[in-house]
Amino acid sequence: xxxxxxxxxxxxxxxxxxxxxxxxxxxxxxxxxxxxxxxxxxxxxxxxxxxxxxxxxxxxxxxxxxxxxxxxxxxxxxxxxxxxxxxxxxxxxxxxxxxxxxxxxxxxxxxxxxxxxxxxxxxxxxxxxxxxxxxxxxxxxxxxxxxxxxxxxxxxxxxxxxxxxxxxxxxxxxxxxxxxxxxxxxxxxxxx
Ligand SMILES: CC(C)(COP(=O)(O)OP(=O)(O)OC[C@H]1O[C@@H](n2cnc3c(N)ncnc32)[C@H](O)[C@@H]1OP(=O)(O)O)[C@@H](O)C(=O)NCCC(=O)NCCS
Numbered sequence: 001x002x003x004x005x006x007x008x009x010x011x012x013x014x015x016x017x018x019x020x021x022x023x024x025x026x027x028x029x030x031x032x033x034x035x036x037x038x039x040x041x042x043x044x045x046x047x048x049x050x051x052x053x054x055x056x057x058x059x060x061x062x063x064x065x066x067x068x069x070x071x072x073x074x075x076x077x078x079x080x081x082x083x084x085x086x087x088x089x090x091x092x093x094x095x096x097x098x099x100x101x102x103x104x105x106x107x108x109x110x111x112x113x114x115x116x117x118x119x120x121x122x123x124x125x126x127x128x129x130x131x132x133x134x135x136x137x138x139x140x141x142x143x144x145x146x147x148x149x150x151x152x153x154x155x156x157x158x159x160x161x162x163x164x165x166x167x168x169x170x171x172x173x174x175x176x177x178x179x180x181x182x183x184x185x186x187x188x189x190x191x192x
Contacts, residue, residue, distance in 0.1 A: 030136045034094035034105065034144045037080050042073060044101035053129045055104050084108035087120045094148075096128065096141050103128035105141045107149055107157075114155050122187075123149065123157040126171070138171045146175060150192045159188045 035041055046069060049055075049062045068076045084091035084106065091108030095101060105126040110116060116123065124145055128137050142159075149157050159177060161168040162185055169186065177188035 030140045031098060032102065032137055032140045032144075033097045034141060035097045037077050037093055037095055039073065039077065041095055041097065041101065042069065042077065045069075045095060045104075048101050048129050051129075051131075053127075055127050057125075057127065080106075084120075087117065089116075089120065094141075094145065096137055098132070098137070100132075101129065102132045102137050103141065105138075105145050107145055109149075109152060109154060114157075116158065122160040123154070124159050126168075133167075138167070139174045142171055142175045146190060146192060154192055156189045156191045159190065160185050161188070162186070 037045070046066065049066055052062075054060045054062045055065065065076075079085055080093040082092065083089065087108060089108045089110060091106055093104055093106045096103040096105065103126065105124065107124050108116075108120065109123055124142065126138050126141055126145075128141075146157065159168075159172050161172065163182075169188075172188045172190070175190055177190045179186055180189050181187040
């Protein structure tokens with residue numbers, strides 16, 4: 001049974017074990033935590049938004065996010081920890097933390113099924129701030145988030161990416177993703 005709530009799916013906090021992916025020796029070890037969005041980390045998130053990073057690849061949501069945080073920071077945090085704001089599905093965000101804010105990853109799901117509504121773009125989406133890319137962070141973050149999806153009882157997750165988004169495709173494949181459909185985009189599944 002796919003879980004009903006996010007209360008039992010907390011990721012590592014700062015100080016808890018970091019992702020350690022055993023990559024070939026050419027790849028440095030990666031020290032990255034997924035942290036639960038909280039008031040402690042919010043200033044760094046706001047700084048990233050002000051620095052030009054947008055947590056959506058479909059639209060520039062920086063001003064909207066800044067306005068929501070200014071109006072009600074606690075409400076903003078409660079929302080990103082409880083549901084997927086865009087679809088209204090249960091879901092939560094985690095922020096990538098390497099001592100600084102490094103990016104965001106979200107997981108959303110439907111209760112009782114691995115299926116998603118057709119307009120929802122996969123179970124997991126991730127964004128690394130441009131100034132911290134190509135360090136293995138997205139690959140490590142997805143690996144950690146798969147652990148959270150497993151706890152929910154999902155048999156697999158779907159991740160959808162554009163044909164031209166080679167970095168994202170590499171992130172998915174490095175985490176065991178298998179391409180199962182190519183229509184408007186590439187749809188991958190990762191068995192859990
Ligand atoms: C896609 C994205 C998350 C990758 O983040 P990242 O932290 O740089 O990814 P990683 O460092 O884990 O790299 C993953 C792989 O992609 C490769 N890669 C990363 N950036 C690349 C680039 N610009 N060109 C070619 N390859 C690239 C890496 O070399 C690595 O390959 P390897 O595993 O074979 O060594 C990041 O580019 C991003 O945030 N893009 C905008 C949002 C987005 O596209 N999200 C995905 C939605 S499905």
